[in-house]
Amino acid sequence: PKPLATRIALVTGAASGIGKAIATRLAAEGACVVIADLDLEKAQAAAAEIGSTDVAVGVQANVVDEGQVQASVDAALLAFGGLDIVVNNAGLSLSKSLLETTVADWDLQHNVMAKGSFLVSRAAARALIDQKLGGDIIYISSKNSVFAGPNNIAYSATKADQAHQVRLLAAELGEHGVKVNGINPDGVVRGSGIFAGGWGAKRAAVYGVPEEELGAYYAQRTLLKREVLPENVANAVFVLCSSDLSHTTGLHIPVDAGVAAA
Ligand code: NAD
Numbered sequence: 648p649k650p651l652a653t654r655i656a657l658v659t660g661a662a663s664g665i666g667k668a669i670a671t672r673l674a675a676e677g678a679c680v681v682i683a684d685l686d687l688e689k690a691q692a693a694a695a696e697i698g699s700t701d702v703a704v705g706v707q708a709n710v711v712d713e714g715q716v717q718a719s720v721d722a723a724l725l726a727f728g729g730l731d732i733v734v735n736n737a738g739l740s741l742s743k744s745l746l747e748t749t750v751a752d753w754d755l756q757h758n759v760m761a762k763g764s765f766l767v768s769r770a771a772a773r774a775l776i777d778q779k780l781g782g783d784i785i786y787i788s789s790k791n792s793v794f795a796g797p798n799n800i801a802y803s804a805t806k807a808d809q810a811h812q813v814r815l816l817a818a819e820l821g822e823h824g825v826k827v828n829g830i831n832p833d834g835v836v837r838g839s840g841i842f843a844g845g846w847g848a849k850r851a852a853v854y855g856v857p858e859e860e861l862g863a864y865y866a867q868r869t870l871l872k873r874e875v876l877p878e879n880v881a882n883a884v885f886v887l888c889s890s891d892l893s894h895t896t897g898l899h900i901p902v903d904a905g906v907a908a909a
Pocket of ligand 1: 736834838
């Protein structure tokens with residue numbers, strides 16, 4: 648594979664949290680990055696924080712919109728002349744129980760994460776196959792794709808959908824040299840818009856801890872007793888894209904500081 652320092656990455660939902668940390672890390676390794684997000688101003692601000700338009704550009708892209716997804720792939724080709732790494736990171740969590748979940752909630756979760764990552768992977772795969780240089784597609788799935796927890800049925804089901812997309816696409820794109828892997832984070836409270844936007848308050852209420860102590864609460868539940876930060880997820884993306892992991896596809900890496908057997 649091409650060295651990371653010469654590669655071009657598209658990261659969805661990268662105006663905030665984990666996605667922004669991923670884009671920052673890839674750029675620090677010398678890659679050029681397209682930051683695609685619902686919010687253009689925030690995407691452009693994140694790109695400007697990372698560097699000049701020679702290394703980072705922000706674009707508006709709702710991953711549910713086929714045309715906007717194609718435009719974000721085209722932005723990588725236009726701005727930087729190619730595409731090598733695609734990170735399906737855009738997401739949201741409504742954090743509702745089965746009885747609270749409406750059909751609209753179900754559709755929103757599945758549209759953004761299952762359909763959105765399908766659209767991004769499909770548009771990206773066309774570009775990667777055309778280039779004949781291989782590449783990486785990485786899904787930021789979740790511990791919830793594997794472990795069941797209460798009060799987030801639609802979120803967890805769609806994360807499991809993403810996990811199966813990883814396996815299916817690894818099988819389908821392998822012959823083109825495209826590796827497809829996933830990362831299962833958990834408890835990334837600091838910097839996460841999902842946690843700040845209401846999920847944190849709900850989880851804190853469920854666990855009976857003050858919201859500002861939620862990060863520490865998650866940390867003490869882990870095997871390593873460590874809080875998981877956006878940078879830890881970004882490190883795993885770096886490892887998956889590095890030439891040292893050139894023979895790994897269809898894998899999910901947990902970034903959760905260790906989950907105790909229940
Ligand atoms: P975040 O809210 O900080 O980042 C999510 C980003 O996605 C935001 O910038 C948002 O604008 C963008 N987004 C939402 N809907 C979009 C759409 N339709 N099109 C394009 N962009 C859209 O949250 P985060 O915690 O950094 O989450 C990033 C990813 O990591 C999500 O997929 C989430 O499910 C996953 N994840 C997070 C945790 C955690 O503990 N924070 C754990 C497991 C998985």
